[in-house]
Amino acid sequence: MATVMETQNGIKQTLAYPQKKPAPRIWRLLKAYPLVFLGGILVLGLIFVAVFAPELQHFNPNQQFQNGLSAMGGPLPPNSTFVFGTDDLGRDIYSRVLFGARVSLEVGVFSSIISLFIGTSFGIISGYFGKFVDTVIMRLTDIMLAFPLILFVVALVASLGQSITNLFIAIGVLGWAVTARVVRAQVLSVKEYEYVQAAKALGASNWRILTKIIFPNIIPPVIVLTTLSIGNNMLLESTLSYLGIGVAPPNASWGNMLAEGQQVFQYAPWLLYYPGLALLLAVLGFNLLGDGLREAFNPRRVR
Structure with a gap:
């Protein structure tokens, strides 16, 4: 900003005041999209809970307590001892929700890394070399996208065996198709740039x-x-565990907790509330964060 001032001898002088530095890009993004901040908080909270679950737990998540059942032998509602209540086996829901976060995050992250590696490799090769290689890879991608992912995962988990490791391997190995298409489209655009042609x-x-x-x-x-994809894979893991194909009991997973709570929902609704809310917030956090990063990296966005 500049101001024109006239001195005592009649000479006009322009005084320039230092302008404020523009806000950092991340701060401008948070101001324009406050939900990105909310998504980041939810994701950081999930990571914190998953990492420090053993320190945050009140009881062993698989331990059954005699005082965790009512006089009629049913689950207890939330109270001072069991803050989230207990299930129909007398296990602490709070501790099980904490360890369910660890399982969901582990499956979501590792399966996304596997699918990222496979999809990126196929996408780069397909987009750069083109011709016959592109045709073969894209037809394979079409086949993978033509059938529901959950059916492929169910078949692969059934053949490998029911475990957390086999679960994220199955999801990662079969979930690369979308990544391959996106990467291929980016490579087709980038390889036409002048600096790529110059390098060739x-x-x-x-x-x-x-x-x-x-x-x-x-x-x-x-x-x-x-x-x-991390949020989507977490939701897929919960779906498979809900169907009895994912994480095997007695290990805690939000999906199998929802399946167990559904059977006694009429008189113990808290068995659905807490794992369902945890899953909702976790998936919401990754989706909000992903949408915010998409806006931040968008080259057409007004800075």
Whole structure:
């Protein structure tokens, strides 16, 4: 900002005042999209609960307590001893919800990493080399997208065996198709840039072009897609556990807790409330964070 002032000898002088520095990009993003901040808080809270679940728990999540049942042998509502109440076996719901967060986050993160690696590899190869390679990979992608993912996962988990490790392997190995399509589209755009053509003209190898030039330019959309896929994979894990195919009892999972609570919902609704609310907040947090990152990395967004 500048102001014109006239001195005593009649000479006009322009005084420039230092302007305020623009707010950091992340602060502008939070001001424009406050739900991004909420999503980040929810995700950080989930990570904190999952990491420190053993320190935050009140009881062993699989331990059955005689004083955890009512006089009629049913679950207890929330009270001073069991803050979230107990289930029909006398187990502490609070501790089980905490360890359910650990299971959901573990499956969501590791399955997303696996699908990210497979999908990114296929997408880069398909988009860069094109022709026959592109046709084969894209037809395989179409086959994967033509059938519901949950059916493939159920079949693979049934053949591998029911465990947390097999669960996130199955989800990751079968969930790469969307990532491959997104990465392919980005590579098709980036490889036409002048600096990529210049690198080819200078004799750079395909490996160097893919790893040093193309891959760094597709990182932002891949990060957004991975963030969104973590929430989706957590929801898929809960669905499979609800159906009895995911995490095997007595291990705590939000999905199998919902399945157990559904049977006694009429007289013990808290068995559904707490794991259902935890799952809702976790998936909501990753979706809000992913939407915010998409806006932050959007090149058409007004800065």
